[in-house]
Amino acid sequence: MHYLLALLLALAPTPTPSTCTYDTWTWSVVARRAVAHQHVSKPYAQVTLRERAPDWTVTGCTLCREDQEKVAVTGMPPVLVCRYFAPRIEEALQAAANAGARIETLVGYRVGRSGGPVVRGKRTQFGWHAFGEALDINPNANGLYHHCQRNTPAPRTEAELGTCRRRLGGFWRPGSQPASSLTPDGAIVAAFRRVLGWHWGGERIDTMKDLMHVSPDGY
Numbered sequence: 001m002h003y004l005l006a007l008l009l010a011l012a013p014t015p016t017p018s019t020c021t022y023d024t025w026t027w028s029v030v031a032r033r034a035v036a037h038q039h040v041s042k043p044y045a046q047v048t049l050r051e052r053a054p055d056w057t058v059t060g061c062t063l064c065r066e067d068q069e070k071v072a073v074t075g076m077p078p079v080l081v082c083r084y085f086a087p088r089i090e091e092a093l094q095a096a097a098n099a100g101a102r103i104e105t106l107v108g109y110r111v112g113r114s115g116g117p118v119v120r121g122k123r124t125q126f127g128w129h130a131f132g133e134a135l136d137i138n139p140n141a142n143g144l145y146h147h148c149q150r151n152t153p154a155p156r157t158e159a160e161l162g163t164c165r166r167r168l169g170g171f172w173r174p175g176s177q178p179a180s181s182l183t184p185d186g187a188i189v190a191a192f193r194r195v196l197g198w199h200w201g202g203e204r205i206d207t208m209k210d211l212m213h214v215s216p217d218g219y
């Protein structure tokens with residue numbers, strides 16, 4: 001009887017949360033730090049369009065902490081990601097680890113206006129992390145690079161980074177640190193492509209290569 005009850009509870013759809021809470025900030029490109037910190041707490045029914053992910057109609061992902069769920073790989077502290085993606089993110093991470101990848105550090109859900117056009121020195125839009133739809137994996141071995149040449153393919157070697165310069169995180173050294181590095185053919189990027197259809201930040205074709213990052217479109 002208890003087993004049946006547990007089964008029914010597991011099959012029931014997740015009820016809509018009653019509240020929406022999150023802490024946010026805005027990135028100042030002038031000060032090069034987060035400013036305008038704000039704590040939001042309100043009835044869930046008041047969640048606005050801007051607080052919903054671009055793919056909300058399918059995923060239900062929002063800025064709300066209540067829509068995030070913990071995922072963990074063996075031996076790692078759990079991270080929060082959007083509930084819709086959580087089981088498959090866990091599957092991808094575990095598949096990558098089983099294939100020999102070393103998962104050392106993870107950053108998932110992180111609310112802040114860190115993207116989009118700059119208005120009066122500040123960023124204006126929420127990126128995928130804010131909705132729990134992105135992961136930064138091993139940032140110490142997979143930096144964020146800028147000043148890259150436009151329209152260049154995902155790099156396979158350090159030499160293919162060309163004019164890119166490291167801006168955040170550690171140097172990317174796939175030759176000497178293959179298990180910790182994200183690469184186009186490596187276990188981590190392959191697992192996220194296969195399980196979720198997600199893209200690597202190294203596939204960006206603007207002037208940035210975000211080598212620690214995976215998300216629905218790589219941005």
Ligand SMILES: [Zn+2]
Pocket residue numbers: 129134135136210212213214
């Ligand atoms: Zn990221």
